[in-house]
Amino acid sequence: MSTPGPNDPLPVKARQDAQDWAKHMTEYMAQTAGVTLDTGSADPFFNDCVGKHDEVAKDGRYKLSYAVYSSAPLEQHPEVVRKVRAMLEQQGFKIDGYRETANGKVDTVLDASQPSSRYLITVETTTGGLLLFRVNTPCLMPPTATETPH
Numbered sequence: 001m002s003t004p005g006p007n008d009p010l011p012v013k014a015r016q017d018a019q020d021w022a023k024h025m026t027e028y029m030a031q032t033a034g035v036t037l038d039t040g041s042a043d044p045f046f047n048d049c050v051g052k053h054d055e056v057a058k059d060g061r062y063k064l065s066y067a068v069y070s071s072a073p074l075e076q077h078p079e080v081v082r083k084v085r086a087m088l089e090q091q092g093f094k095i096d097g098y099r100e101t102a103n104g105k106v107d108t109v110l111d112a113s114q115p116s117s118r119y120l121i122t123v124e125t126t127t128g129g130l131l132l133f134r135v136n137t138p139c140l141m142p143p144t145a146t147e148t149p150h
Contacts (some may be wrong), residue, residue: 009141010061010138010139010140010141011117011138011140011141012140012141012142012143013137013140013141013142013143014142014143015046015062015064015142018064018137018140019044019064019066021135022044022064022066022135022137023042023066023068025121025135026042026066026068026133026134026135028087029084029087029088029121029123029133030070030133032083032084032087033079033080033081033083033084034080034083035070035072035076035080035131036070036071036072037068037069037070037133038068038069038070038071039068041067041068041069042066042067042068043066043067043068044064044065044066045064045065045066045067046062046063046064047062047063047065048061048062048063049061049062049063049139059141060141060142060144061139061140061141061142062139062140062142063136063137063138063139063140064135064136064137064140065134065135065136065137066134066135066136067132067133067134068132068133068134069126069130069131069132069133070130070131070133071130071131072131074106074125074129075106077100077106077108077125077131078100078101078106078108080108080123080131081098081100081108081109081110081123082100084110084123085098085110085112088110088112088121091114092114092116093112093113093114093121094112094113094114094115095110095111095112096111096112096113097109097110097111098110098111106125107125108123108124108125108131109122109123109124109125110122110123110124117138118137118138119135119136119137119138120134120135120136121134121135121136122134122136
C-alpha cells in the first residue's frame with residue numbers, strides 16, 4: 001500500500017464508525033497485552049481538520065482522538081507495551097517512538113503509525129500511573145459530505 005498524497009481524496013468514514021473502530025482497536029491492544037480497560041474512562045474527542053494555513057473547511061471533515069485508560073499495575077507497563085508493540089508491528093504499523101523507563105522509573109511510551117491509513121496509536125504511562133491507550137485518526141470525511149476544492 002502506498003502512502004496517501006496531499007491531494008488524494010480524504011478517507012470516508014462516519015463519525016460513529018470511526019469511534020467504533022478506535023474502541024475496537026484499544027480493546028484489541030488491551031486484550032493482546034492481557035490488561036483490562038476502564039471503559040468508563042473512554043473519551044472520544046472529535047475536532048475539525050485544520051489546514052496548513054489554519055483554514056477550516058465547512059464540509060464536515062473531522063479528526064478523532066479516542067483515549068481510554070487501564071489501571072494495570074505500574075510494574076506491568078513495560079510488558080504491556082512490548083506486547084502491544086509486537087502486535088502493531090505484525091499489523092504493519094511503524095514504531096515511531098518507544099521507551100520503557102526514564103530516570104530509572106517505569107515510564108512507558110509507545111507511538112506507532114500506519115502509513116497507508118495515517119492512523120496513530122499511543123500507549124503510555126500517565127502522570128497518575130495509569131496506562132493510556134489512544135487512537136488518533138487522520139482527517140476523515142463523513143459519508144454525506146462533499147469535499148470542497150482547496
